Every structure is written in C-alpha cells, then in structure tokens.
Amino acid sequence: MKKTSSQILVIDDQEDILFASKMVLKKHFETIFTLNDPKKVIHLLSENEIDVVLLDMNYRIGFEEGREGIYLLKEIKTFSPKTVVILMTAFGKVETAVEGLKLGAFDYILKPWDNDKLVSIVKSAVDESRKVKKKASTEEKKNTVFIGNSPNIQKAYSLAEKVARTDANVLILGENGTGKFVLAQYIHQNSNRKEQPFIHVDLGSLNDNIFESELFGYAKGAFTDAKIDTPGRFELAQNGTIFLDEIGNVPLHLQAKLLQVIQNKSVTRLGEAKPRQLNVRIITATNIDLKSEVHHKNFREDLYYRINTMEIVLPPLRERKSDIIPLAQFLLENILEKYERSEIVFEDKALEQMQKHFWNGNIREMENRIERAVILCENNVITISDLDLDTISIAEETNEDKQLMDIEKATIEKVLQKYNYNISKSADELGLSRASLYRRMEKFELK
Known part of the structure; x- marks a missing residue:
C-alpha cells in the first residue's frame, strides 16, 4: 500500500499513546513525529513543515479541563496557520473539544480511538491541509501587493x-x-x-x-x-x-x-x-x-x-489621486474572488465620486465600502448609492493644497459637531488618534 506523502505530529504526554498512534499511522503516512513535551511544539514546527497535528487536550494528572490544549491550539494556529489540528480528548470532555473547533481545530477524536476512525480523520485532515496550502498559494499569487504609480x-x-x-x-x-x-x-x-x-x-x-x-x-x-x-x-x-x-x-x-x-x-x-x-x-x-x-x-x-x-x-489615499481608480479595481477583483462572483463593475459616476472622495479611512475604508457594495449592488453594477459615499467632493481649484486643507478642516469640524466635541468618538470616526485630532484642532483653530 502506497503511503500518503505528508508529515504528521502527535503530541501527548503518555508514551503508550504516542507509540500506539505511531504504529497505526506509519502504515498510511510517510513521516510521523511524536512529542511528549508540549513546550517544544513551536520549535519542532519551525524546523519541519508539519501538515497535521494530533493534539492532546490535557498534560497533567488531575487537570482534565483541557485548558492547556486550548492554549496550545491557539499557539499552533498563530505560529503556523496552514497546519491542520485534530484534538484528542477523553469521552465526556467533548464540550472543550467543541470550543477548540470554534478556535480553528479541524476535528476531534475520542480516546481510546478506533484505528480505522483515526486513519480516516487524519486522511481528511491531510486533504484539508493540501486545500489550505493550495488556496494560500493561489491568493499569494493573486493578491500581489498593489503599489500604484504615485x-x-x-x-x-x-x-x-x-x-x-x-x-x-x-x-x-x-x-x-x-x-x-x-x-x-x-x-x-x-x-x-x-x-x-x-x-x-x-x-x-x-x-x-x-x-x-x-x-x-x-x-x-x-x-x-x-x-x-x-x-x-x-x-x-x-x-x-x-x-x-x-x-x-x-x-x-x-x-x-x-x-x-x-x-x-x-x-x-x-x-x-x-x-x-x-x-x-x-x-x-x-x-x-x-x-x-x-x-x-x-x-x-x-x-x-x-x-x-x-x-x-505611507501617504494617505487623498494624496494618491492617480491610484484611486486602479486601486478600486484591484480591490474589487479580490473581493469578487472571495465571494466567488464575477462580472460586477463600477458605474462611471461611482468611479468619479470615488476619485473625489476624501477617504478618511484610506485603503481600509475603500475596501469596506466596495465589499459592502458587492453585497448590495443590483444588475452587477456598483452605484454611488451602493458605495454610500458622502457628498464632500473636491472642486476644481488652482491651489490644490489649500483646497485639501479646507476640506480636511470642514470634515473634522462636521464630525466634531456630530459628536458634540467628544474627542474619542470623533477621533475614531476620522481614523485618527486623540493626539492627532488635538493637533489638527489646534492647526485649524477648532476649539
């Protein structure tokens, strides 16, 4: 029988569990690592490309609540997001395993396990690992950083x-x-x-x-x-x-x-x-x-x-006017890929308004507005209404710098009045720190 090309790691403090799991799994998978000290997991992950981790939930006699397993799950998913984790727990501790599923575990298996069931779950996890890596590779190629020409x-x-x-x-x-x-x-x-x-x-x-x-x-x-x-x-x-x-x-x-x-x-x-x-x-x-x-x-x-x-x-988006429309198209393509949709376009007026918009929240604001618009739009056309853009726009003037300052002052004053000069709420909506907002208020004499 040909073994599946994959690297599996089993973590448990009981040597008999490690021995038994290795005997079962090595018949079906190429490389099996075992570890009885959970403190060494990050080091092992840093030196090997582990596809699947079977993680015990408890490591000390008398402590059966599974908190150590939950902590280790978080550490593994933080350090190696592409690694697929299967939780191992005793019968009666399923609630903790379910909590682990919510935190990113792929599945769980009860101890003592049925050998066929163990192999089946690990095979499914290996398949999932391949899907995760393929998706990550595709997104890495697709989501090339948008730099722009400004x-x-x-x-x-x-x-x-x-x-x-x-x-x-x-x-x-x-x-x-x-x-x-x-x-x-x-x-x-x-x-x-x-x-x-x-x-x-x-x-x-x-x-x-x-x-x-x-x-x-x-x-x-x-x-x-x-x-x-x-x-x-x-x-x-x-x-x-x-x-x-x-x-x-x-x-x-x-x-x-x-x-x-x-x-x-x-x-x-x-x-x-x-x-x-x-x-x-x-x-x-x-x-x-x-x-x-x-x-x-x-x-x-x-x-x-x-x-x-x-x-x-990094410059704010309002100082990158020539990049606004290309960036919007780039973000739209990525969002359509995320929602598995296609053939949605911006109407010309929407693009014109995006070019004029002040973008207090910069790229993050643009991405959020476009994602919202993709969900709301009808007939596969994104309108100004779908983007929910405000009416503040840039009028054509000869002194662009002065014009931008005037718009910035008007925007800040409008938000301050909206929140009755509550600095924390105003700063949050404007996407500024409190200190930055205070400096702008001083600059524009908005006291």
Whole structure:
C-alpha cells in the first residue's frame, strides 16, 4: 500500500499513546513525529513543515479541563496557520473539544480511538491541509501587493525593498488604513527571513496587565493562571520578523521594558531570571507623530531612535489621486474572488465620486465600502448609492493644497459637531488618534 506523502505530529504526554498512534499511522503516512513535551511544539514546527497535528487536550494528572490544549491550539494556529489540528480528548470532555473547533481545530477524536476512525480523520485532515496550502498559494499569487504609480507610494516601496535586504529596524508611519501591515509583510517577504515566522502584535489592544506576559512570555507559576512555561511573541518570532503595530500607544513605563529587549536583543520571561537571546527583525508602526510625542515627553527618545533606523512614510489615499481608480479595481477583483462572483463593475459616476472622495479611512475604508457594495449592488453594477459615499467632493481649484486643507478642516469640524466635541468618538470616526485630532484642532483653530 502506497503511503500518503505528508508529515504528521502527535503530541501527548503518555508514551503508550504516542507509540500506539505511531504504529497505526506509519502504515498510511510517510513521516510521523511524536512529542511528549508540549513546550517544544513551536520549535519542532519551525524546523519541519508539519501538515497535521494530533493534539492532546490535557498534560497533567488531575487537570482534565483541557485548558492547556486550548492554549496550545491557539499557539499552533498563530505560529503556523496552514497546519491542520485534530484534538484528542477523553469521552465526556467533548464540550472543550467543541470550543477548540470554534478556535480553528479541524476535528476531534475520542480516546481510546478506533484505528480505522483515526486513519480516516487524519486522511481528511491531510486533504484539508493540501486545500489550505493550495488556496494560500493561489491568493499569494493573486493578491500581489498593489503599489500604484504615485511618486510618494513608489518612494515608500522603493525604500522598503532596499531595507528588506538588511536587518535594520524599520518604523512605518501613516494614517489608519494606509497599508502599514501590508508594507511590513512586504518587507518580511522580501528579506532573508521570509521562510521564518512573521508575528504581528497589535500593541494598542494589549492592556498593561498582559503586556509583558504576551510579549516576553512567562514561566510556570509566575502568576495564578500560569499553568505551563509559555514563550512570548518575541520568542515566537525567533529568526523571523516581529511587527509591533500601534507602538505609539505604549505607556511610558512599558516603553522602558520594550527598549531593554530591543537594546539587549534578549528577553526574560516573567518568573525567570535568565535572559534568552533573540535573533529577530523588528518592524514597528504607528499613526501618531512620534517626533511630537518625544517633544512632549510622551514617548522615550532613546526608544524612538532604536526603532527608527529606517523610517518609511505611507501617504494617505487623498494624496494618491492617480491610484484611486486602479486601486478600486484591484480591490474589487479580490473581493469578487472571495465571494466567488464575477462580472460586477463600477458605474462611471461611482468611479468619479470615488476619485473625489476624501477617504478618511484610506485603503481600509475603500475596501469596506466596495465589499459592502458587492453585497448590495443590483444588475452587477456598483452605484454611488451602493458605495454610500458622502457628498464632500473636491472642486476644481488652482491651489490644490489649500483646497485639501479646507476640506480636511470642514470634515473634522462636521464630525466634531456630530459628536458634540467628544474627542474619542470623533477621533475614531476620522481614523485618527486623540493626539492627532488635538493637533489638527489646534492647526485649524477648532476649539
């Protein structure tokens, strides 16, 4: 019988389970790895292209709630999204397995298993793995980064291509929705680290209580819920790239700890004393004016210079007028592929209005509006109404810069009045940070 070409990993703390599963599976699949220490899974995944993981839900006697398995599932899916995971659990613990399915597991099998059932589930998982990889490969070819022809965006990507070949730290600046994440991925994919992990961390979503444990990891027993030794995001990015998004939102007292890791190229897990060496490329991004934040003592100057070996500024969409229609067509093609639809087009008036629109949310706003329009449009034609564009447009004037400033002022004033000058709500709708909105209010004398 010809074996299926695939690599299977079985993780369980019981040696008899590992032995039995290997005996069954090696008759049908080419390569079987077994692992009795769940702490080593990320290292093994980094060195082998594993197609399917069979993951036990419990690793300590007396603890049968399956939380360790759920945690490991999240780690595996974060580190290697293309790897298909099958959960293994005892009868009576199906609820936890179902929770795992919601978090991205492919299926689950009850222990003790029926051998034929085990082989059947693993074969299905291997088929799923092939589908996932084929889809990812197709999307990678299809979703070629849209750069555009505007001089300012061409300059940004030219810088990115040059710096990608080095290990220099990169700071990406730009308003919300300008494509900072896409540019960070572009740098990684054009670097010598492209085969290694790319770990994205939204620093703006980490509160003070979990900042250190998420980024730096923790030892078992470091705090109440620290059930097993756990690597942080920096360790997960070892030999690859870590993208620290929204770095301008990190509070001052945590900036010092982040600086220490970047400066020493090492990380110390909570509850440990010995530092672990890092080989990680660091890319950061923010929509905040960090120079101004440094000047106002809200951002550490030494950290600013550590992350800013190379600074790349992404222009807002309103400064890329010649790219708006080609970008809209590019996004439409990708969205039609996603919904498995075709032959939907923009009406000419819709394209004209898109050219005039201010695009406060930049590319993200455009993508959201086009996706909404694809769902709503009739007769396969996207109209102005489908796009739900506002009526603010750019009138033809000789002084374009002054005109843009006037429109920006009018837009900000309109939103401020809408929310009765509630800064948080206004900033959120405008796609700005509070600090950026305050600076614009001061600039336009909107007090």
